Amino acid sequence: MTSVLTLENIVKTFPHHRRVFTAVDDVSLNIQEGTVYGLVGESGSGKSTLARCAMQLMRTTSGRAIFEGQDLGMLAPKALRTVRSRMGIVLQNPVAALNPRMTIGASVAEPLRTHTSLKGQPLQARINTLLDEVGLGAEHAHRLPHQLSGGQCQRVGIARALATSPRLLILDEPTSALDVSVQAQILNLLQDLQQQKGLTYLLISHDLDVVRYLSDEVAVMKAGKIVESGPAEQIFANPRHDYTRKLLEAAPGHGQPDIADSHTFNTQGSD
Amino acid sequence: MTHVLSIRDLNVEFTDRGKVTNRPVRGIDLDVSAGEILGLVGETGCGKSLTGLAALGILPRGARRTGQVTISNDPLGAASEPGGSVAIVFQNPGTAFNPVFTLGRQLSDVLTRHRQISRSEGKAEIIRHLTLVGLPDPERVYRSYPHQLSGGMLQRAMIAMALLRQPRLLILDEPTTALDVTVARQILVLIDELRHKFGFGVLLISHNLGIIRDVCDRVAVLYAGRVIETGTVEAVMNNPRHPYTRGLLGALPAGRTHGQRLNAIPGTVPGNLLSLTGCAFRNRCLHAVTDCSLTDPLLTETGPHQAVACLQEAEL
Numbered sequence: 001m002t003s004v005l006t007l008e009n010i011v012k013t014f015p016h017h018r019r020v021f022t023a024v025d026d027v028s029l030n031i032q033e034g035t036v037y038g039l040v041g042e043s044g045s046g047k048s049t050l051a052r053c054a055m056q057l058m059r060t061t062s063g064r065a066i067f068e069g070q071d072l073g074m075l076a077p078k079a080l081r082t083v084r085s086r087m088g089i090v091l092q093n094p095v096a097a098l099n100p101r102m103t104i105g106a107s108v109a110e111p112l113r114t115h116t117s118l119k120g121q122p123l124q125a126r127i128n129t130l131l132d133e134v135g136l137g138a139e140h141a142h143r144l145p146h147q148l149s150g151g152q153c154q155r156v157g158i159a160r161a162l163a164t165s166p167r168l169l170i171l172d173e174p175t176s177a178l179d180v181s182v183q184a185q186i187l188n189l190l191q192d193l194q195q196q197k198g199l200t201y202l203l204i205s206h207d208l209d210v211v212r213y214l215s216d217e218v219a220v221m222k223a224g225k226i227v228e229s230g231p232a233e234q235i236f237a238n239p240r241h242d243y244t245r246k247l248l249e250a251a252p253g254h255g256q257p258d259i260a261d262s263h264t265f266n267t268q269g270s271d
Numbered sequence: 272m273t274h275v276l277s278i279r280d281l282n283v284e285f286t287d288r289g290k291v292t293n294r295p296v297r298g299i300d301l302d303v304s305a306g307e308i309l310g311l312v313g314e315t316g317c318g319k320s321l322t323g324l325a326a327l328g329i330l331p332r333g334a335r336r337t338g339q340v341t342i343s344n345d346p347l348g349a350a351s352e353p354g355g356s357v358a359i360v361f362q363n364p365g366t367a368f369n370p371v372f373t374l375g376r377q378l379s380d381v382l383t384r385h386r387q388i389s390r391s392e393g394k395a396e397i398i399r400h401l402t403l404v405g406l407p408d409p410e411r412v413y414r415s416y417p418h419q420l421s422g423g424m425l426q427r428a429m430i431a432m433a434l435l436r437q438p439r440l441l442i443l444d445e446p447t448t449a450l451d452v453t454v455a456r457q458i459l460v461l462i463d464e465l466r467h468k469f470g471f472g473v474l475l476i477s478h479n480l481g482i483i484r485d486v487c488d489r490v491a492v493l494y495a496g497r498v499i500e501t502g503t504v505e506a507v508m509n510n511p512r513h514p515y516t517r518g519l520l521g522a523l524p525a526g527r528t529h530g531q532r533l534n535a536i537p538g539t540v541p542g543n544l545l546s547l548t549g550c551a552f553r554n555r556c557l558h559a560v561t562d563c564s565l566t567d568p569l570l571t572e573t574g575p576h577q578a579v580a581c582l583q584e585a586e587l
Contacts, residue, residue, distance in 0.1 A: 042451040149539055150315075179314040179478055184522035184535035191530070206452060213524035213533075232529075250456040253481025253525055 004168050004200045005031040010053050010063035012046075023049040025224035026063070031168070031217075036194065036201040038215030038232065040208060040247065046224040047204045051170050054202065055087055056080060067168070085115040088161030092173035094153035098145040104131075104156050105141030111163040130159040135189060151182035158189065170202045175210060187213065208251045212236050220244045274341070275439040275472035276303040276326060276357075281338040283321050283330065283496075293543050296321050297496040298338070300570075303440060303472040308463075310487035310504070311476045312519070316540040318496040319476045323442045326474065327359055343439040358433035362445035364425035368417040374428050375413035381435045400431040405461060423454035430461065434469070441466075444476045459486050480519060484508050492516050495544055495551035498570060502577030512579040512587065514556045550582065558583045 012024040024046045031037045039047050052058040054065050056072040065072045070083060091097040098107050108127050112118050118126055128138045134155040145153055154174065161169055174190065175183040191214065193199060205211050211218060212232060219229035220243065228241040239245045283296035296318040303309045311319050325336045339346065342357050361367040368377060375397060382393040394413070401409035404427040417425060426446065433441055443462065447455035463486055466473055477483055483490050484504060491501040492515065500513040511517045521534035538555040541547065549564040550556070556563070560583060568580045581587075 042453065151539070180480065180519060180522045181314055181536040182539075184524070184533035187524060188532055188535055191532075208452070209523065209525040213527050213529065216529075246453060250453040251481070252452070252455070252479055253484055253523075 001032045001034075003030050004033050004068065005054060005202065006064075006066040007050070007054060008064040008066065010050065010065065011061045012049055012053050012058065013061045022224050024053060024060075027221075027224070027226055028063075029219055029226065029229065031200055031202060033167075033200055034194075034198050035216040036203055036214050038211035038218040039202065039204045039221060040206065040211050040218065041221035042206060042247075044223075045221040047221055048172055050221070051089070051172055051202065051204055055084065055089060055170060081115075085111075085164040086166050087168045087170065088164070088166040089170040089172065090154070090157050090161045090174050093177050094150055094157045095145060095177075097157055098153060100145050102144075103141065104136075104143055104145070104148070107145075107156060108141070108159050108163060111160055115164045126163075130163055131156075133162065133193070134159045135185075149182070150178055151185060154178065154182075154186055155189070158186075158193070162193070166199075168200045168202065170204070172204045173206070174203075176205065176207065183210075190214065208236075208248060209253075220247065273305050273343075274302045275305050275343045276301065276474060277339070277341040278302075278322075278326060279339040279341075281322065281325055281336065281340065283318070283325050284335045284337070285333050286335055287333065291545065294545055295496045296325065297544060299493075299496070299498055301474075301491060301498070303474055305439070305472050306466055306470045307489065308466065308473040308475055308487045310483035310490040311474060311493060312478065312480060312483050312490060313493035314478065314519075314540050316542070317493040319478075319493055320444055321496075322493070323359065323444050323474060323476050326440075326442060327357055329359075356437065356439040357442065358436045358438040358440075359442040359444060360426070360429050360433050360446050363449045364422055364429045365417065365449070367429060368425065370417050372416075373413070374415055374417065374420075378413075378428070378432050378435060381432055385436050397431070397435070400434050401428065403434065404428070404431045404465075405457075406431070421454075422450050423457065426450060426454075426458055427461065430458075430465070434465070438471050440472050440474065442474045442476070445478070446475070447482065448477070448479070455482075462486065480508070480523060481525070492519070495541055495547070497551065497580070499552065499580045500578070501570065502574070506574060506577040510574075510577070512573050512577065512584050513581050514558050514583075514587070515552050518555075550580075558587060 007027060007029050010024050010027045013020045013022050027050055041047050053060045056065060060073060067083060072080060075083060105127050108130055109123060112123060112126060127141060131138060131140055136155050175186050178186060194201060203211060203214055215232040218232045218235045219226045222243050228235060228244050239248055278299055278301040281296055281299040282294060284291045285293045299322055313319055324330050326340055330336060378397045379390045379393045382388040398409045398413060401412050406412050406424060406427050412428060447458050475487060487504050490504050490507050491498045494515050500507060500516045511520055518536035522536060524533060527533060536555055541551060549567055553559040553563040562582055566582060568582045570578045570580045572578045573584060
């Protein structure tokens with residue numbers, strides 16, 4: 001198997017009150033072609049920052065992001081844009097991610113105009129194909145985001161990410177803003193697309209059930225570091241790190257909360 | 272057991288210039304006993320939050336309530352005056368507080384407004400409540416502005432604020448949706464602990480079936496402004512009888528392996544319910560028959576702890 005994305009010792013720091021805040025602290029990972037790599041952790045653990053570093057939407061402080069054998073940090077802006085057309089990103093809040101004044105068709109056309117020379121009828125045909133692939137009809141092309149449901153907006157987000165036929169999709173909390181019934185529709189769609197097109201996913205989520213369901217490999221992040229990684233079933237069935245265990249126990253639907261637990265936070269106030 | 276909340280035939284209508292434009296809540300009956308947690312679950316747009324707001328008498332402008340709401344034996348008047356011994360905790364603690372006042376100031380407003388305790392006398396009471404909800408260093412929290420605290424700490428402060436009213440009924444509207452799983456778990460543990468300690472009843476509104484399963488005693492599943500299934504959590508979660516409840520549970524990825532398709536419920540919740548006839552779920556239902564478009568089924572008991580509103584229930 002060939003690897004699509006390799007991250008080597010990625011560090012990303014931000015200035016913070018005259019000090020340095022390390023959001024991503026020496027993270028390395030390797031994503032194989034046609035697999036789903038799940039990244040879990042709480043808010044502030046550095047998941048989304050890592051994804052932005054992987055796409056070079058943000059310059060890394062140190063370390064290398066290698067996509068299809070090319071070190072993204074070494075590329076000139078124009079070359080980087082070309083390489084980026086082979087990566088797509090789907091964001092958490094599907095309604096906020098779309099321009100409220102642009103029709104759905106225009107939103108889907110945007111990446112095509114930037115990265116391809118398609119115009120007129122072929123462009124229109126491509127838009128309709130993309131909408132069809134994500135389960136929307138050509139009639140949706142003339143609508144505005146507020147006329148669509150959250151689930152439909154997320155389908156548009158996926159169509160936009162797929163527009164340039166990428167190999168890698170970064171899914172940043174793709175279903176967190178959706179109801180369970182709609183979440184199931186989107187998860188089915190993502191799984192179908194992955195199988196049909198042989199796509200590779202980097203899936204970021206705080207929802208352990210979603211990550212377990214979709215992922216082949218999983219990494220658990222805490223305070224900028226990966227504390228545990230490995231095959232998904234192994235991590236979920238037999239977590240080795242204390243933090244992973246704590247996350248799994250806290251997930252809703254895994255039993256009654258233990259009253260005895262509550263005294264530990266009364267004194268420590270860990271949140 | 273005494274009911275701290277009784278709702279009978281609750282309807283919420285939106286009106287525009289005297290004309291009814293939508294009826295998102297259509298005849299809901301609910302009871303919450305003292306010390307009990309009742310979960311209210313359903314998709315966005317099913318009327319969960321409106322039911323909670325109607326119970327408090329704080330519906331948005333243009334909305335009108337009919338039907339009976341009784342909170343610890345005091346009937347809530349038709350005029351929308353917030354009921355006496357009821358408090359609410361909202362979803363997003365970051366936006367529910369006023370950013371320009373300290374938490375101490377905002378919490379003491381509750382005491383002056385509802386318990387006629389002055390600001391200077393109230394401080395000890397507030398500190399006591401902040402300690403009660405597990406906040407470390409309550410003195411510092413008292414002096415803090417909302418942006419200086421984490422989401423989990425703010426949600427605790429919000430619960431303290433609710434407790435200051437000495438409620439018989441606490442309404443929680445998606446209390447943990449904006450929080451991380453570990454923090455969410457701590458908040459749920461806290462709520463469980465407090466209701467045992469003070470004996471208030473809880474109406475917990477959530478779209479998360481996992482949370483409902485973990486902390487609720489009973490559950491009511493809402494669809495299109497109506498209770499379509501209700502009962503004890505064990506009965507409803509282990510043996511769901513309504514196709515909608517089954518759909519919600521089947522849509523969860525938990526326990527599914529890779530490659531297995533999830534049973535998504537096709538379609539969406541109907542937006543306007545005014546001209547609806549028959550069962551509201553029939554267009555999304557795999558078991559619908561001709562009768563479903565003619566008769567709107569009533570809640571019927573199917574067991575000692577369960578009631579379902581579905582014509583085809585016996586056939587499923």
